[in-house]
Structure formats: structure tokens, C-alpha cells
Amino acid sequence: MPLSPKALEMISRLSRTNKNPNRKNKIFASANNMRTSFLQKRGIVERQANQKLMLIHFHTFRHWKATTEQHKTKDPWHVKMILGHKSITSTESYIHLEEMLYNGDANDQFTVKVADTMDDAIKLMEVGFEFHAEIEGHKLFRKRK
Numbered sequence: 001m002p003l004s005p006k007a008l009e010m011i012s013r014l015s016r017t018n019k020n021p022n023r024k025n026k027i028f029a030s031a032n033n034m035r036t037s038f039l040q041k042r043g044i045v046e047r048q049a050n051q052k053l054m055l056i057h058f059h060t061f062r063h064w065k066a067t068t069e070q071h072k073t074k075d076p077w078h079v080k081m082i083l084g085h086k087s088i089t090s091t092e093s094y095i096h097l098e099e100m101l102y103n104g105d106a107n108d109q110f111t112v113k114v115a116d117t118m119d120d121a122i123k124l125m126e127v128g129f130e131f132h133a134e135i136e137g138h139k140l141f142r143k144r145k
Contacts, residue, residue, distance in 0.1 A: 063094065111142065111145055116137075124141045
């Protein structure tokens with residue numbers, strides 16, 4: 001799901017790191033200190049008096065990724081692998097959340113296209129279609145409506 005113009009505008013107001021010339025203009029300096037950077041940025045947002053953004057925690061992004069992957073793939077074992085869970089039981093909360101969010105939603109409907117050449121496949125992927133299957137030499141791509 002793309003970010004809204006308002007979210008992009010708010011992100012653009014966050015200060016950037018520029019201590020390392022190779023990482024200039026990044027919001028987060030590196031993966032190693034991403035949590036610390038996130039909390040610092042959230043503190044800036046708090047001072048800007050946007051209390052709704054304070055409901056977002058670092059772990060929120062993990063939940064969002066797991067929920068969207070479950071919705072996209074319908075494969076709890078795939079989600080389990082992404083999250084690094086040892087037991088599928090730990091992953092079930094994400095599956096439950098996905099069902100609550102998307103059950104009965106029109107997002108289970110797809111637009112389907114067929115690609116017979118590499119150029120056709122590339123064009124479809126560039127506009128958001130994902131490879132789904134190959135049948136009798138035809139490559140099937142789909143995108144949620």
C-alpha cells in the first residue's frame with residue numbers, strides 16, 4: 001500500500017542523518033541503530049504535537065509486514081519464516097489479524113494477465129502484477145483489484 005501524500009509530507013519534515021557522507025539524506029543511519037533512530041524521530045514527532053503518530057511503535061512495522069504477507073500469500077509458513085518464529089503458534093496471531101482486517105474484503109479479487117514473452121512479463125511487473133503460475137507455457141500474473 002503506498003503512503004498517503006500527508007504521510008510523505010510528514011516524513012519529509014524529519015531530520016536526516018548526515019554524519020557519514022555515504023549515508024547522506026537518510027532518515028535512519030543504519031540497520032544497527034534503526035530502533036534508536038526510530039525512537040528519536042518519534043520523539044520529534046511527539047514534540048510536533050501529533051499524538052496519533054505516537055500510537056505507532058517500532059514493532060508495529062513487524063506486525064504490518066506479517067499481516068500484509070499473510071494476506072498476499074495466504075501461506076502462514078511463509079510468514080513464519082519471515083518472522084523467524086520457531087513455532088507456527090507464534091505466527092497465528094498475525095493470521096488472525098489478517099482475517100479480521102481483510103475477511104470479506106474486495107481485496108480477494110484479482111485482475112489476471114497472461115505474458116508470453118519476457119517483455120510482456122516485465123511490463124506487467126512494472127505496473128504491480130506478480131507472477132502467479134505457469135500453465136502450458138503461458139505465464140499468469142495477478143494484481144489485487
